[in-house]
Amino acid sequence: MRRAWGLGRFRRRYGASPLHLAGHLVVFAIAAFAIDRIASGAGLAKLIVLYAGLVIAHDLIFLPAYSGLDRAARAALARLPAPQSARVPVINHVRAPALISGLLLIIYAPLISGKADAGYLQASGHHLEGYLRNWLMISVVLFLGSGLIYAVRVRRAVVNARV
Template sequence: MAMRRIPSALRPRRLPLGSPLQILLLVCSFAVAGYAGVQLLANDWFGVALWFVGAALLHDLVLLPLYSVADRAVIRGLGSAGRRTWTPYVRVPAVLSGLLLLVWFPLISGMVADHYRSGTGLSPDVFLGRWLLITAVLFGGSALLLLLRLRRATKLRPPADH
């Protein structure tokens, strides 16, 4: 009697599980995240939930359109298709600078200057200057890296025959 082969679409599929170490790490990360969530929500669950909803709405309704428009402006500003490879040299320092601004905004803007001074005894006046300096270094380093890569690319290109 000949055995019929079961079509591959009808065969039960194996679950794509990783190694036991990967599964253990995943379970541990879920346990730590669950513990952090329970601790976070224990005191003021409504405030935390309101913060998450507000952050999601702020991101989706305000920040996403803003940085999408800025990214389109960079792409259009760089012009031809050959220069579109330059966009990461603008995107990366802009994103890093934006993240620093987002994290340190209360101190950069001076909104919590008195609270910071009374809590640490240090002057909060340096944060704006340092953020601007870090932003300048990020964009300057990115421009330097772009120039080095363009220089290397022109050295590797054979001269055109006329």
């Protein structure tokens, strides 16, 4: 009885169960040790810049940027005259290839842009070559494929509407 009361008071004061607190303390202890091990080589300032910089870059720059692009694309598509195919929304046929092509660009940016050339030459004995061309070709194929699927869906919608 007394125990339950104590637990209740802990929950009210802390906001969650004691297990929640214990779990966080263990995790923070391990994380602090690991961060100390990295910092002993890289320096704490650089480490904080790296971790915090990436969170800020993702949450406050990258994500708002692609959301904004999406909104702009939807607005632009909405201004187009609505065709017979209006029942097949076109936006996702732009989103899908744009998303995949964009992801490839992010993942392989050092190769596509040629920024990694110096390191790549030391490692492989060759210059970076063809990555920009390959990425562009894959992107063209993705957009064409998506357009083709869109055309098939529109055609099917039109045929179904007639029946």
